[in-house]
Amino acid sequence: MDQTSNSGPDERHFDIAQHWAMELTRRRSVTGTSGEVDFAEWLAHRLMESDCFGIRRDVWTFPVADGDARQCVAMLLRRGGRRTVILTGHYDTVSIDDYGDLSDLATEPQELAVAMRQRLANPTTAAAQRAESDLAANAFLPGRGLLDMKAGLAAGLSAIAALATEASGSGNVLFIAVPDEENGSAGARRAAQLLPEIALRHDLDIAAVINLDAIADDQEGHDGRVIALGTVGKLLPTALVIGTPAHSGFPFNGINAGALAAVIAARVEWAEELTETLSTGAGAPPSLLSLRDGKTSYDVTTPATAFAYFNVLTYRRTPIEVLTRFDALCAEALAQALGELRARAVGIAGTKDAPLLPGSIPIYNYEDVAAAARKRQPGNDTLMTEKARTLATQHLSLPESCRLMTEHAWRLSGLAGPAVVTGFGSVPYLSTQLSSRDNARHLRTVAVRAARHSEARYGCVVRCVDYFAGISDMSFFGEADESNLNVVGRNTPLWEQVVRWPGSDGIANVPTINIGPWGRDYHTPLERLHTGYAFDILPRLLADVVSDVLNG
Incomplete structure (x- = not known):
């Protein structure tokens, strides 16, 4: 011009x-x-x-x-x-x-x-x-x-x-x-x-x-x-938390998935570990977009599962770097939560009657859980494919479909909770x-x-x-x-x-x-x-x- x-x-x-x-x-x-x-x-x-x-x-x-x-x-x-x-x-x-x-x-x-x-x-x-x-x-x-x-x-x-x-x-x-x-x-x-x-x-x-x-x-x-x-760039890390449900009158008999998901959400929110620094200053920090338990009706049982996902913006970090950092933050939050629950249980029930909590809570990636499900039973691969096809026709949001699919794979895997399954829940x-x-x-x-x-x-x-x-x-x-x-x-x-x-x-x-x-x-x-x-x-x-x- x-x-x-x-x-x-x-x-x-x-x-x-x-x-x-x-x-x-x-x-x-x-x-x-x-x-x-x-x-x-x-x-x-x-x-x-x-x-x-x-x-x-x-x-x-x-x-x-x-x-x-x-x-x-x-x-x-x-x-x-x-x-x-x-x-x-x-x-x-x-x-x-x-x-x-x-x-x-x-x-x-x-x-x-x-x-x-x-x-x-x-x-x-x-x-x-x-x-x-x-x-x-x-x-x-x-x-x-x-x-x-x-x-x-x-x-x-x-x-x-x-x-x-x-x-x-x-x-x-x-x-x-x-x-x-x-x-x-x-x-x-x-x-x-x-x-x-x-x-x-x-x-x-x-x-x-x-x-x-x-x-x-x-x-x-x-x-x-x-x-x-x-x-x-944008990624949507997800965390499906599997707890051990219990009657709310006897909470020491289980581990509340909702409570564990909440501490993960608090740890990841605005986490420096997932915030990239640019030449012009810090980029946007991660933020929780959704946190919900898996219950579909009211009862007095603690949630068996809970699901959270987060908005994470990237500039030069790769997805594997984001997932690795996200897993580390989840592990840190769970370790701290277990320590606090032990201390509270001892304070309430005393050393003798306090519940025996696990030493740690394992974190799996979705691909690990899917592989475990396929290895457990030959027909599970077909079951997972059929479930994914069904979810794809139900006009659900992609994060919600991923939640349901992760829960399905977890049930087929035979793995035991409490545990956390991490992955991604949106178009990258x-x-x-x-x-x-x-x-x-x-x-x-x-x-x-x-x-x-x-x-x-x-x-x-x-x-x-x-x-x-x-x-x-x-x-x-x-x-x-x-x-x-x-x-x-x-x-x-x-x-x-x-x-x-x-x-x-x-x-x-x-x-x-x-x-x-x-x-x-x-x-x-x-x-x-x-x-x-x-x-x-x-x-x-x-x-x-x-x-x-x-x-x-």
Whole structure:
């Protein structure tokens, strides 16, 4: 693009980005609903009939999986040659139910802004005060999915519209909008897997991927106006605790699985051992996402099992490192709990009558328990396969399915409790960084240069950061070491039936960065987008970066 661009607003960029952001937002696409299914056909039709993108474009859709009605939407803008940049993002959103009596307006940004200002007239929390101030200043617009992340898709479409009018430009732009990011990233995973086939069919050399996901910033945009050169990874370590149930009137006769799970949860929460230190400071610490026992009805027996799982973000640590550290934390928590229970029992019953507690509680990985079950009885392998297939059809959350499968394997194994079985309970998200390959080095150079000249060209400072702070589809497009997933696959109970990771080609392994809009409070009724950045600066920044990458 013209390196002498001034910092003033570009009305065409603004109008196109705003138009698409409003249109995309008004079309509801909550994850797991018919709106998500219908969105792809509607978007493909709108892209085909729009006059924004010139005549040199192809539009098509493809399913996320055989028999799955959800579709990815692709639009290829051809400008000559083979070199291609991908602009991608998700179109599904979280539910609108949290808007309550404003749910009818949840996807109507202008109308919602008026209603929200009335609702926030007397704010009672700091978050509500900030939202009221933002909306009163007309710097932000609310709406479910506007920030996360339909404004990002709209900015990408605005950039493509600008590139379509370039008289001297070369290279191609492939736009891909995907479903299911708010659940298991089925859309991005399918798109990443199919990229080699798409490139071959359309004779493309894919040089880079730019993800368009949103960034949250509670201040004035310093942390929102960024180009992220990589993304964090996410793992979901799980712990199934098997206790020895007892009548609650005679608790010394057993060991309470719920109490053991609680001490594990307390030890892992914010544990330094699972928090990575970055050059810019500490990363996000681990946090408990769920803790429940296995009881399905009320009685006075202590829980026989309990299940906990944790959000663990990774930057450079491998899954085996995370699992090893997690096991060590569980062992430490259990040892301390046994020591405290012994001391309490002696204090209550005296040395003579205190219960005999085990010296330690063993910790198994799921793969150890599954192997023990198969070894115990020849038919157990079939039983476990049948159980996994049944769970895969029951529309349960993946962590819940993993809990039930782990319990099933434990019963078949013949192993004795008390014990803890650790593993993983979700689709893994790998951390990505730009490598030393030519395309990656060039993408980094372009991104750094765009940030360096941002104040002069766009009137505000845009920074480069090493990692996108949220979980995103970058994990499936970007450069990562897929071999690290072996331990995850062996210890995720429904890996084959639900996760269905496609062997060694589950990620695209293309240099990938994130350049998206910023705002505040997404996934809440206060979700709102900074419109000046999203509709004016972001489309211009994207068009410049794409053009520079293509001209590399």
